[in-house]
């Protein structure tokens with residue numbers, strides 16, 4: 001039984017209703033008086049005119065608040081209240097590993113044999129007390145080729161537990177706070193039963209969730225040390241343990257993900273150092289670090305209509321692309337595996353020429369490892385666009401729902417897929433470049449009609 005107590009991250013006692021948070025917000029940009037009014041309404045639990053239906057859950061307002069009152073957490077609390085009354089939208093099953101037709105279950109249809117081998121090994125390995133598990137995580141699972149086969153994995157025991165929900169990092173961003181607490185307890189039970197002392201998280205988001213959110217907001221203390229993968233990489237490159245033989249000499253721009261804005265920005269500089277050590281020249285986007293725009297994923301948190309969610313997400317992602325393209329850089333670099341899958345889908349739909357790499361891929365190229373770029377990413381982007389399209393069709397006939405189970409059901413096992421004939425047909429048609437072109441055009445037209453912001 002879970003006896004821990006959840007504590008809100010919002011500090012009402014510190015808030016003086018100045019409105020700066022929503023006034024400076026790069027998405028809402030509310031006039032100061034409206035910003036003050038909106039904060040007052042959010043605190044009182046009254047109707048919100050803007051934040052709950054337009055916020056991209058990007059964390060920036062926590063950095064803007066001069067009082068350190070954590071206004072972002074106020075928005076999360078109100079979304080948590082909303083979830084209790086209206087549930088989650090049908091399309092949200094997409095990212096719920098315990099619901100039928102989630103993205104991991106559907107993607108299994110398209111995994112290559114090599115990807116299956118990697119994933120099977122990572123999903124079934126049970127760590128021993130002296131192991132250092134590397135949490136592959138739900139989003140890197142979608143792109144196993146980013147890490148699969150790399151020498152970097154020799155330093156760890158990679159494990160992939162989809163029902164650890166990335167420590168509930170993405171549920172937290174959607175304001176599903178009571179579920180976050182249950183998952184915090186679930187992950188604690190896993191780690192304790194393995195007896196491990198150290199855990200390495202691929203994502204800064206997961207590092208932050210385990211180190212900060214679980215103990216401080218969810219009342220769940222972990223006994224393990226959590227190691228940040230990017231910091232581990234930098235330390236080992238600096239010590240000469242990992243050698244970067246190839247200087248890439250590439251102009252790049254950097255996407256700072258939402259979670260990178262936590263801890264006062266402690267996550268921003270390590271990826272930039274790693275890029276410089278790989279021979280990349282960084283050209284910053286207009287909005288970077290504390291003002292960075294979301295990849296689009298966060299637009300789903302402030303959903304208004306189920307039918308509009310995908311269009312809202314991709315349209316917000318396009319804003320990021322516009323800024324990235326304006327820099328003239330050859331490539332956009334993400335150090336978050338969660339952003340990568342949406343950025344690649346948006347790139348293909350926008351037919352953007354800019355390359356997109358995960359930071360790990362940059363390091364691997366600098367180490368002299370071969371990647372099958374861009375083929376693997378392009379193939380996966382259209383797998384995911386097919387899954388999004390299929391899920392959108394399914395969601396039209398489904399109702400809002402409440403997430404009851406947090407533990408993965410064997411029936412949903414990634415290795416027992418159904419046939420999904422319609423999904424396979426959609427994906428098959430995307431092999432034709434003319435169909436991809438027509439689909440992208442139609443998507444853009446529908447986006448103009450259906451997006452809510």
Ligand code: SF4
Nearest residue numbers: 025055056058059061
């Ligand atoms: S989380 Fe980001 S988008 Fe949402 S209100 Fe704060 S600054 Fe604005």
Ligand code: SF4
Nearest residue numbers: 015016018019021065
């Ligand atoms: S949360 Fe901070 S920035 Fe927002 S109104 Fe309160 S004190 Fe001002």
